[in-house]
Amino acid sequence: MVPGDERILTHLRRGAVEYCVLAMVADEPTYGLDIARRLARDGILMTGEGTLYPLLSRLRTAGFVETRWEESTEGPPRRYYAITASGRETLDAFRRTWAPFRDAVDAAVDLQTGSRP
Template identity: 40%
Template sequence: MGKQMTEMLKGTLEGIILALLAVRPAYGYEITARLREEGFSDIAEGTVYALLVRVEQRGLVDVDKVPSEKGPPRKVYSLNAAGRAQLDEFWKTWSFLASRITQLHEHVEQQGERA
């Protein structure tokens, strides 16, 4: 993954993870696996775990400890009302930015064709 992609992803990864949790609760490794299934193959587990700590501290998720077959209990994260509100805000912001970037791209392409 290129540097520009990495930087852009940093700004959106929280929203992406909240979106995954809106579908169903999950633990850290499961979230990483789901990200990879969705094509985000270069995201390190450590990045996901750090982000999960942040969203937990911000009160956007509820955490349940679930016994594991191997090792200590797993922390299962589920989106709560504050997290859903944050996700709604993320989607609004994303839609706004995506439409403006598309509009700008189309404008630049048209100007390039005229030159």
């Protein structure tokens, strides 16, 4: 990784990861460790679990996710996260905003480098 890449990724993650989490729990309740594994899979969206649980707590406090405990055959009970109606509205707003934002950033970067499509 080029010096500065991690700093840039940190800033980008800060604005997007919570919406990625909402998308991951939108279809079915998901266990926290499963969310962490999916986010960390490529090392881009998340590098460790340490930031996920505070984020999940903030999403819960904001009313975007709700939780329930489920017994596990493989250890202690697990907390599952599910999207709420408010969380779904927030995710839908993000989806409407993301594509134009992404396209504008791509266009600005392409214009600066002279590599227009």
